[in-house]
Amino acid sequence: NFVTPPNFIKAIIEEDLKSGKYGGRVHTRFPPEPNGYLHIGHAKSICLNFGLAAEYGGLCNLRFDDTNPSKEEVEYVESIQEDVRWLGFDWGDRLYYASDYFERLYEHAVRLIEKGKAYVDSLSSEEIRRYRGTLTEPGRESPYRNRSVEENLDLFERMRAGEFPDGAHVLRAKIDMASPNLNLRDPVMYRIKHEDHHRTGSRWCVYPMYDYAHCVSDSIEGITHSICTLEFEDHRPLYDWFLDELEIHHPQQIEFARLNLTRTVMSKRKLLRLVQEGFVNGWDDPRMPTLRGLRRRGYTPEAIRNFCEKIGVAKRDSIVDVALLEHCLREDLNKRAPRAMAVLRPLKVTLVDYPEGRVEALDAVNNPEDASMGTRKVPFSRELFIERDDFREDPPGKFYRLAPGREVRLRYGYYITCVDVVKDGTTGEVKEILCTHDPETRGGWSSDGRKVKGTIHWVSAPHAVEAVVRLYDHLFLKENPADVAEGEDFVNYINPRSMEVLKGCRVEPSLADPGPGVTYQFERLGYFCADLMDSRPGAPVFNRAVSLRDTWAK
Ligand code: ATP
């Protein structure tokens, strides 16, 4: 069982446990609206809600906040469950739908009408908005505000029965039109919507609003601590008002700052635009901050959970450097990703003094961080590929890799020396490098102690497998693309080079058929995940999850 560092939410829970406020129980919930895919921001909320429940021996529900009918919801309901499970959390048999409470929500609304605390208003939505006033100007009461209880009950029943078209009436809570908190100026509880719902079909044509449905759903489920993001702070008086008036179980709403990440947008509306306008290839594009995108990129649930733990929870909005997320991924993959050799931009090397047809099997370490991962054999032969970047005809100072007359170490292989360069007759491009090798340096070291500064990776040309490798970079060039000036469009800050597709890469033969989703460290290059969708046996496709260089400033 893990223990997270102290934070203000834990302080509240511990206080409640001490005072016995909820009989020593901790019961949280994660309440997604099934109108989109989960993203890294949701992960923060999932880790928090499930994490706190686990830490205090409590329970956490998964509740679909599906009070707003919409057509595509079934697909989202399924993907959300998959993603929560993938992150490593289990709601057991506590899967709920707010729509299952429609009948009870309706009954509670009737009770509020009977108490004189709710009324049917027949103003248009535009009028209601105007009557509500502003921060500096008090609201005005609707002419329908003082309808009798009998009339309200009758109208509300007929609203439910489908007698009225959309927009004809709403049910409002009768609170205070002069309240300095606009949320308390007789908020709408129900509106008419002649629309089918993914679970209740055509049974209902009145649907409850979020603020009413959410607190009552929390109450029905016996939630103790209802954790939500800061925007709901000034909805809390309304949360409390409904539950106090209804005199039912009253959870404590607690607000925390939502996650914002640099070079990332997180609002569903913006993510939808990226997909619909083709800036990315779908919701699971490896550049998307969705859990599906991150998984396809090569993120592990452990890395994401560690990230969520490291960022902690605060009461003030801030923006987290995406470098921290990348740091968490490296930290995790460094421990578990097997090493392999891959050449992204191949340059042919022929060892002129190595016998033709000879093949050696050299020993390579699978993970220097974990001896239990063992070693593997890597074929070595007269013809190799090295990285084009690892050779320079005119090496600048401090270039310790291959150059004419220079000696370099092949990882797990031999020391080789460049003796000649073959160029294309017309373009002058280097086509091939001719080298000799020192047979005494097998395995990559020399007993005479001579110094070879550079070590490069390689693959054996006749054994290597051709692969496609996609290099990803941040999707936005701007530090905070969610913060654009008025009239400016966030898509203007999209990085035009966020994806580079390299074809004709060569990988060592052990990578011919990587399991989908398996991530390797390509030595010297970074971490690469076999694509979940496009990789095929014999024709692997890899996504760069993250480079090796850590830019996270501790
Ligand atoms: P959007 O505003 O993009 O539609 P949402 O907050 O309405 O997102 P929900 O599906 O309602 O999305 O979110 C489910 C839960 O996840 C809520 O409790 C919400 O507070 C939390 N959540 C959503 N985004 C973030 C975020 N960026 N950081 C932390 N928690 C978040």
Ligand code: MG
């Ligand atoms: Mg939403």
Ligand code: MG
């Ligand atoms: Mg929401």
